Amino acid sequence: MGEIKEHHSQESHSHEHNHDHGKMPIILYFIGLGLAIIALFLDNGNLLLKNILFSIATIAAGYHVIILEGIGETIENTKIKRRFTPNSHILMGLAAIGASLMGNFWEGTLLILIFSGAHFLEDYAEGRSKREITKLLEMNPTTARRIMPDGNTQTVDVSELKIGDHLQVLNGDQVPIDGIILSGTTSIDESSINGESIPKEKSKGDGVFGSTINGTGTFTMEVTKESKDTVFSKILQLVNQNQDNQTKAASVIQKFEPKYVNLVLIVIPLVMLLAPFLLDWTWSQSIYRGLVLLVAASPCALAASTVSVTLSTTSNLAKQGVLSKGSTYLSQLADIDAIAFDKTGTLTNGKPEVTNYYFADSVNEENIIDIIVALEKESNHPLANAILEKFEAKNKIDIEVTNQIGKGLTGDFNGKNYRIGKPTSFDDVSDEYIDLNNEWASEGKTVVYVAEDEEVIGLIALMDVPREQAKATIDYFKKLGIHTTLITGDSEMTGKAVAEQLGLDEVVANVMPEDKSNIINQQKQKYGVTAMVGDGVNDAPALVNANVGIAMGDGTDVAVDVSDLVLMQNDISKLVKSHKISSKMNRVIWQNIIFSMAVVAFLVVVSSLGLTDIAISVIIHEGSTLVVILNGLRLLTTN
Structure with missing residues (x-):
């Protein structure tokens, strides 16, 4: 578990499913479920119709998960890695085919219904992980008042501005582009750039940044950067760039699956081929026992082992005021080696x-x-x-x-x-x-x-004093040996003062938004899995770049949109609860994995000895699935 790091290129590609097939997969699944229920109520006098309905139900319910993802991604990932790279979807499909070949159509359908249902639930638990930057784009200035040679002003598109142009900025206006003040005095809200809530007083010769908000004064300015090179444009570029570079860390199951599937796909054919020579079985016995082994080895409980756990964890945290955009982020939160905090509005109250x-x-x-x-x-x-x-x-x-x-x-x-x-x-x-x-x-x-x-x-x-719960939160992570860092756009003196009060390990001050993103890169390389907690527009690049981005609920819409977890009511102590519950989530997932594989091992042994048939194997399978689901539901009440 501690080895989960940022996964790159080919390794992570195999686990990044494209689920954007609209509502059709769900519709097909429920059609399959309906046909299976109808078939169950038919008597054995209609055995042929029953088996046909079960077969159609299996294909319909498993179309998306087994055919599109199982076969499609096995082919795709095999091409990418240049070696056979199957996933458990293939194994479940083969188990269903094996059960049907032995005349147990219902068992085959049941396997697919449970596996596909678990898969769709996992997608639901994963939630909306896409990072929205619409609100960030809306903050980008679009027009400016350019001063013409005759002294009049003309409203022009920001993209038309050139270095050296003179602009007029009225009180309450958005500063259109980076530059320096030529005349006038004012105070400017620069929170979108440096996160500070106190406006900066500006006069002749001072620098100003595009997207910041002018106060009560009117001033003229000279453009010093093109629109694509402004600090705010860099924020946009960094968010997009970091978003494109982000790869979802593989879950525990996803890491384990390919090796297990490869093992089963090697062992089962060997059993079928060698048993007639080594164990004196007939060929029909060998094939039948091999198919029974295939069903026994199918990781049905394994497939369900994470679903109830992640759904319960996500639901529990939501009730406690923590919104998660995916169970993978919760799993990574449990494994963080370092955590970085913004100062204003995150560790502090955000006002003097x-x-x-x-x-x-x-x-x-x-x-x-x-x-x-x-x-x-x-x-x-x-x-x-x-x-x-x-x-x-x-x-x-x-x-x-x-x-x-x-x-x-x-x-x-x-x-x-x-x-x-x-x-x-x-x-x-x-x-x-x-x-x-x-x-x-x-x-x-x-x-x-x-x-x-x-x-x-x-x-x-x-x-701007620290939040009441901030010191206890920092102490919690430090006791666990997790490195804590304060990253702030404020002065080094102020940053160090807050860091000393709260006992943080490190403080980095006077940083611009692009610096925050670079610091997160350094932390990831130096310590490993890194979380970032912030609340402002200037935190967005770092929130996206971190393994886990965590936003304060009352922070800017942009920070909330691009983060992975949101702490509602701005209660930073909820971060401690989130870490504790996500750590327990990972432990319960491992419990379920170990139990599931123990059941599989037991079934493989008794199947090899001829002590069970496919019907008993399926019953034990489904019983173990129920156990792991109930074990996962315990997390609904964890504090």
């Missing part, structure tokens, strides 16, 4: 909170809080919301507020000017505040100063 504040002893704290609240309630900046959640005014006052990019909020009250701004916007600050600012900033916090007539009288620290 006031963590510290300090005012000079000479300041009336109640009065200054009233003034701070009056200033901040006129701002729509995310930091304002955090400050207003922390402080409550005792006396409501009205102040006319000016919001200056680079300077902060300013307003006059009782003949004095008050300003709240970032530390670099103030001169002549006392060492007391500088020391506190440095201390809090080293902990990854954002600090703002509060000044009266440009003299700093206090400061407030804010931070």
